[in-house]
Amino acid sequence: MEYSTVIFERKENYALVTLNRPDKLNALNKQMFDELDDILKTIELDKDIYGLILTGSGDKAFAAGADIVQLHECGEREGKLFSEYGSYVMRRLELLKIPTIAAVNGFALGGGCELTLACTMRYASEYAKFGQPEVNLGIIPGYGGTQRLTNVLGKGKSAELILTGNMIKADEALRLGLVNAVYPSDELLGKVEDMMKLILSKGKLAVSAAVECINANASLAPAEGLAFESLMFGHVCGTDDFKEGTGAFIVKRKAEFKNK
């Protein structure tokens, strides 16, 4: 598939995906979701891609939400489908068994904010702004915002953002735990790539298993989550990487993981 609204780059062992409609502040239209879906399928099948970074092109926006021009055409039935399709793509992103990091380089509003919430982690530039402004348009978040934002911020703060449509700046997002760190704009992507490289220098099978367990927290009851963790713990104990990691520690050398 040819991509016209996103840029898909393969780095050494991870993918960098850039939302690329800068003249529309990278608003998420149907074409962009189709292309993201195709990229996610490629990543799921490619055993040499161990991580994914998402960012936006231009210096103003990560993504300013769903495309309001397309949204405007919806009636009740189309609106439900509009929400379900975006939600499906975000869930597919969320369920990747690799770390996914949003490098939020500007506005992350509505669906843009929701896209960051489907990632494993978020880092922001100093000019990033987050918000769920849907109520200003007479709608509600439709790509998981009411659920994932509430999981991250708790009910009160999530409700405040969703019910007022107010935006928060990067420093407030950091204070609330919505992002892990804030960097100067020109350093953001480099810092996020450094983080990805650090993560991928570890046992990648262990990293993948940990991501699966962390994601399971959102859908499993506590006892089931603990049982799933034990299952995955046993699974990684059966790998060569486990023998290498623990063996290297015992003889005081650096582990050399083979992803087996």
Ligand code: COA
């Ligand atoms: N959907 C479609 N187009 C969008 C868009 C969106 N969500 N967000 C921005 N754009 C377009 C604008 O229409 C404009 O296009 P134009 O140049 O052809 O007129 C272009 O992107 C630049 O946006 P503009 O509004 O001129 O930039 P700004 O700096 O004045 O304002 C925002 C920036 C983010 C505050 C403002 O664009 C905005 O409020 N966007 C909508 C946010 C939103 O409600 N998202 C939730 C959607 S469900």
